[in-house]
Structures are given as C-alpha cells and as structure tokens.
Amino acid sequence: MEWMKELETAKAAAVEAGKAVMEIYREAAPVRVEYKEDRSPLTAADKAANQIIIKALREGFPEYAVLSEEEQDNKSRLEQDLCFVVDPLDGTKEFLKRNGQFTVNIALAYKHEAVMGVIYVPAAGDLYYAARGYGAYKRTSDGEIKRLKVSEHTDTASLRVVASNSHECAQMNELIEKYQFKNLVKMGSSLKGCLIAEDKADIYYRFNPTMEWDTAAMQCIAEEAGAVFRQMDGTVMTYNRADSLNSKGFYIVNRAENLLV
Structure with a gap:
C-alpha cells in the first residue's frame, strides 16, 4: 500500500x-x-x-x-x-x-x-x-x-552514541562507563533517532519507558533509512495498543552488529 x-x-x-x-x-x-x-x-x-x-x-x-x-x-x-x-x-x-x-x-x-x-x-x-x-x-x-541512509560503522571504539538530555538512567550510565564512548551526544526528543537515520549517529538506547507517540514516527524514519529498531528484549514495537506505554524500552542501531546490550 x-x-x-x-x-x-x-x-x-x-x-x-x-x-x-x-x-x-x-x-x-x-x-x-x-x-x-x-x-x-x-x-x-x-x-x-x-x-x-x-x-x-x-x-x-x-x-x-x-x-x-x-x-x-x-x-x-x-x-x-x-x-x-x-x-x-x-x-x-x-x-x-x-x-x-x-x-x-x-x-x-x-x-x-x-x-x-x-x-x-x-x-x-x-x-x-x-x-x-x-x-x-x-x-x-x-x-x-x-x-537518508544510516552509516555502516561497526568499530565499537568510534561509534557515535546519542542519549537522552532530560531522562538519564542507571543502565545507560553503566553502558557509557563500560565502553567509554568517545563520541557521545546528549539530545532531546526524537531528534536522536533522526540523527541515526541521516548518518550523524550510530546507536541510541532508551531503557526508560516512553509512549507510543514518542517512537512511532521515529521508528518509521529510522527503519526506512536502514536502521534496526527493536524493544530492549529484541521484540518488535507495535502501535495502537490498549496500553500505550512502551514499558520495555527500545534501541536503534545503524547495524545489527553494533548491538551492545
């Protein structure tokens, strides 16, 4: 269609x-x-x-x-x-x-x-x-x-990471500490997913809950640019649900090889 x-x-x-x-x-x-x-x-x-x-x-x-x-x-x-x-x-x-x-x-x-x-x-x-x-x-x-087309970066040391500007969480801080990302940008809103779609970032992890309206548009744009978008447990994010809370969190990566969690 x-x-x-x-x-x-x-x-x-x-x-x-x-x-x-x-x-x-x-x-x-x-x-x-x-x-x-x-x-x-x-x-x-x-x-x-x-x-x-x-x-x-x-x-x-x-x-x-x-x-x-x-x-x-x-x-x-x-x-x-x-x-x-x-x-x-x-x-x-x-x-x-x-x-x-x-x-x-x-x-x-x-x-x-x-x-x-x-x-x-x-x-x-x-x-x-x-x-x-x-x-x-x-x-x-x-x-x-x-x-838009996502990057093909797979070198962990040079990955460009985006994280939330207003919603920090312990899991993300632990990930940053573990990998010592050299290219880390904190930013607000769905702009983070857009940066991945246009080859200005490579990975975005969101452990905190969000809502359907926070992710739906971003998911379509990221996926059509070639990114991988999944809930944190690896399942597909769906929309128009009875419960609109995205309770599992989600990730967007430019390539599946860059999944670090």
Whole structure:
C-alpha cells in the first residue's frame, strides 16, 4: 500500500503546528506550564500544535482513528486498522529550556505497524519523513531534499552514541562507563533517532519507558533509512495498543552488529 496522501497531509500539518509552536517559543514572557497527572509538563504550545494537527487529520481522514498525547484516549481506536499516532510537541522540557531540541511527531499505524512517519524540527525548519517502502528523507529549511541512509560503522571504539538530555538512567550510565564512548551526544526528543537515520549517529538506547507517540514516527524514519529498531528484549514495537506505554524500552542501531546490550 502507498501512504502518499497521508504523508503529504501529515507533513503540512506538522509544519503548520511548528509555526504555532515557534510563535509561543519566541514570546518574551515566560511560558506558563501546567502539569499532567504523570507530572509531565503541558504548555500552550502543546495545545496549539495538537489543535492544528488533529483538525487536519480528521478533516483529511475522518475514518481513521487518532491517538494523541494531548487528546482524551478513545479506546474505539482499537477496532481500527488505521490509527494516527501524534505527539504535538515532543520534548516539552527542551522547549522550556529553549534549546531548540523539540519536534512535532505524526505517524500512521496500520495493523499495529508504523508505516508512515513525519518529524518536524520547528527551531531549525528541518522536516524528516518516511513511508513504508518509500524511503526516508530530510527537507532542510532552504528546501533541499536528501534521501537518508544510516552509516555502516561497526568499530565499537568510534561509534557515535546519542542519549537522552532530560531522562538519564542507571543502565545507560553503566553502558557509557563500560565502553567509554568517545563520541557521545546528549539530545532531546526524537531528534536522536533522526540523527541515526541521516548518518550523524550510530546507536541510541532508551531503557526508560516512553509512549507510543514518542517512537512511532521515529521508528518509521529510522527503519526506512536502514536502521534496526527493536524493544530492549529484541521484540518488535507495535502501535495502537490498549496500553500505550512502551514499558520495555527500545534501541536503534545503524547495524545489527553494533548491538551492545
């Protein structure tokens, strides 16, 4: 199946949502923060981006289900083969730090598999996107488009590693200590997976739990660029599940030979 109509709609919605995010990002006054039940931050930028994306997706594909971080979950989505998985602002903590490391994520799951992914980086104007069997691409702020392909690095000593900027964990610290990575970058949001897709990093391990909307778009882009994406126990990550928590963690590696856990 082709997913071009869904992809074009998601790309346009992500860019439009990103513009709304940046309007709030550039405001001189401090951003007001609310906290959800899980203590994760919520801002006007999250809400504005969500409104734009949900409107575009429901107008374009009214028969598809939608799972969004900022929407009340409607479990009737479980009866649907097609479900958009949305994180209107991935990296809200980075947004509040004003470091530019936040993204807008839109994915499409078909029969529990991520078949389309869009990640927009509002602060940079870069757009990453992919669809199953179509490949992965990056469109820069100046309009240049390039196809993405992971690196072929297999030398452990020179592996380029990305890790979370705001979610440290003991297991990752132990891995860093064990291998003494010379090329380690800590970064926020789904940008870490995008770096692997475009041959700027080789491995990313996430031991901490995440949510479906954190990984769906990133997985499709990384896999279409040639990366290996699995849960920490080696099983396939699925989407549009009853429980949206990615409890097992996950890893992305440029090549299977570089799996260190």
